[in-house]
Amino acid sequence: xxxxxxxxxxxxxxxxxxxxxxxxxxxxxxxxxxxxxxxxxxxxxxxxxxxxxxxxxxxxxxxxxxxxxxxxxxxxxxxxxxxxxxxxxxxxxxxxxxxxxxxxxxxxxxxxxxxxxxxxxxxxxxxxxxxxxxxxxxxxxxxxxxxxxxxxxxxxxxxxxxxxxxxxxxxxxxxxxxxxxxxxxxxxxxxxxxxxxxxxxxxxxxxxxxxxxxxxxxxxxxxxxxxxxxxxxxxxxxxxxxxxxxxxxxxxxxxxxxxxxxxxxxxxxxxxxxxxxxxxxxxxxxxxxxxxxxxxxxxxxxxxxxxxxxx
Numbered sequence: 065x066x067x068x069x070x071x072x073x074x075x076x077x078x079x080x081x082x083x084x085x086x087x088x089x090x091x092x093x094x095x096x097x098x099x100x101x102x103x104x105x106x107x108x109x110x111x112x113x114x115x116x117x118x119x120x121x122x123x124x125x126x127x128x129x130x131x132x133x134x135x136x137x138x139x140x141x142x143x144x145x146x147x148x149x150x151x152x153x154x155x156x157x158x159x160x161x162x163x164x165x166x167x168x169x170x171x172x173x174x175x176x177x178x179x180x181x182x183x184x185x186x187x188x189x190x191x192x193x194x195x196x197x198x199x200x201x202x203x204x205x206x207x208x209x210x211x212x213x214x215x216x217x218x219x220x221x222x223x224x225x226x227x228x229x230x231x232x233x234x235x236x237x238x239x240x241x242x243x244x245x246x247x248x249x250x251x252x253x254x255x256x257x258x259x260x261x262x263x264x265x266x267x268x269x270x271x272x273x274x275x276x277x278x279x280x281x282x283x284x285x286x287x288x289x290x291x292x293x294x295x296x297x298x299x300x301x302x303x304x305x306x307x308x309x310x311x312x313x314x315x316x317x318x319x320x321x322x323x324x325x326x327x328x329x330x331x332x333x334x335x336x337x338x339x340x341x342x343x344x345x346x347x348x349x350x351x352x353x354x355x356x357x358x359x360x361x362x363x364x365x366x367x368x369x370x371x372x373x374x375x
Contacts, residue, residue: 065094065095065096065154065158065241065242065263066093066094067092067093067094067095067157070091070092070093070104071091071092071093072088072089072090072092073086073087073088073089073090073091073092073125073139073141074089075092076092076106076125077141079153079156080143080152082127082141082142082143083141083142084139084140084142085131085134085139085140085142086125086134086138086139086140087139090124090139091104092106092125093105094106095107095150095153095157095263096123096264097262097264097283097301098114098118098121098123099283099301099319100261100263100283101122102122102123103122103123104124105122105123105124105125106125106126106141106150106153107121107123107125107126107127108126108127108146108147108149108150109127109129110128110129110147112130115128115130115132119132119135119138120135123138124138124139125139125140125141126138126139126140127140127141127143127146127149127150128140128142128143128146129142129143129144129145129146130142147229147236147238150238151238151239154239154240154241155239161186161187161205163184163186163187166182166183166184166185167179167183167185168185168186168187168189168205170187170188170189171185171186171187171188171189171190171191172189172190174192174193174194174195174211175193175194176193176194177191177192177193177194177195177196177197178195178197179197180196180197180198180199180201180217182199182200183197183199183200183201183202183203184201184202184203185197186203186204186205186206186207186222187205187206188206189203189204189205189206189207189208190207190208190209191203191209191213192210192211192212192248193212194211194212195209195211195212195213195214196213196214196215197215198214198215198216198217198254199217200218201215201216201219202219202220202221202222203221204220204221204222205222206242206243206260207221207243207245208243208244208245209246210247210248210249210250210270211248211249212248212249213246213248213249213250213251213252214252215246215252216252216254216256216276217254217255218254218255219252219254219255219256219257219258220257220258221244221246221258222244222258222259222260223257223258223259223260224237224239224240224259224260225238225242225259225261225262225282225300226259226281226282226300227240227282238262239262240259240260240261240262240282241263242261242262242263242264242265242266242282243260243261243264243265243266244259244260244261244265244266244267244268245265245266245267245268246267246268247269247270247271247272247288248270248271249271250268250270250271250273250274251274252268253275253276253277253278254276254277255276255277256274256276256277256278256279256280257278257279257280258279258280259280259281259282261282261283262283264283265285266280266283266284266285267284267286268280268286269285269287269288269290269306270288270289271289272286272287272288272289272291272292273291275292275293275294275296275312276294277294277295278292278294278295278296278298279297279298280298281298281299281300281301281302282300282301283300283301284298284299284300284301284302284303284304285302285303285304286304286308287303287304287305287306287307287324288306288307289307290304290306290307290309291308291309292309292310293310293311293312293314294313295313296310296311296312296313296314296315297314297315297316298310298316299316299317299319300318300319301318301319302316302318302321302322303321303322304321304322305322305323305324305326306324306325307324307325308323308324308327308328308340309326309327309328310322310328311328311329311330311332312330312331313330313331314328314330314331314332314333314334315332315333316334317334317335317336320334320336320337321337321338322334322337322340323337323338323340323341323342324341325340325341326338326339326340326341326342326344327342327343327344328344328345328349329344329345331347332347332349333346333347333348334348334349335348335349336348
């Protein structure tokens with residue numbers, strides 16, 4: 065998330081009422097999660113296990129819960145609760161805006177685009193040309209939809225990320241201030257749910273096709289010309305490269321990459337990154353040929369035992 069204008073380190077520290085280490089005029093351009101940070105961004109970290117990753121990331125402002133040596137060219141915001149203060153910044157720069165109509169006045173809709181009855185389209189949504197948005201689709205604030213896109217009934221774009229911190233008194237959500245971005249020539253089936261990014265974009269690449277009842281988590285990026293079949297669940301921060309095929313009821317863990325032109329057979333469970341140009345099956349997903357060979361070998365065990373008995 066980039067801020068509407070550049071701020072100083074001191075201004076941000078005042079907003080969240082924390083001390084800072086660095087030049088008071090150090091430039092702050094935005095805030096992001098660690099996998100998408102850039103120069104000028106704030107990233108938060110609240111566990112020693114991840115200090116080095118945050119301090120050595122592309123982010124130049126680190127919101128951290130311990131005073132540590134500040135790397136050259138960077139600045140620190142020292143907070144007793146970085147998670148809470150990151151949420152404060154999201155609320156300040158991307159506050160919730162209640163809707164006043166079914167289709168917001170700030171929505172921009174392209175030529176020859178059809179919006180069927182009972183749709184909700186939030187604030188600052190952009191929809192391109194020649195799209196068809198079927199009945200009962202819900203499109204949250206800031207979503208961007210390209211040209212020649214079809215979205216079938218009951219789909220929801222832009223719900224909050226499923227991202228919580230476990231507190232003694234319950235689960236505390238990380239507030240979502242990102243977007244959903246749908247590129248040109250994408251088809252999305254009925255009853256799909258695509259969550260917005262926490263601070264960045266959840267993206268569906270050009271020409272990709274989604275079946276019915278698919279869940280895609282926050283900040284996930286689906287590449288070009290991918291096919292994803294029904295009842296697949298993809299967690300947050302996943303990268304699916306171009307021309308990947310994922311068949312029905314596949315489950316995918318967060319933070320992994322599925323390589324170009326990979327094929328994942330139905331009911332597989334993906335727990336780690338998969339290389340491209342290969343076919344996978346099983347839980348955990350492995351190369352399908354290897355799994356099938358193993359299964360064929362296992363079927364031979366009774367025969368081998370019987371032969372040994374008869375010797």
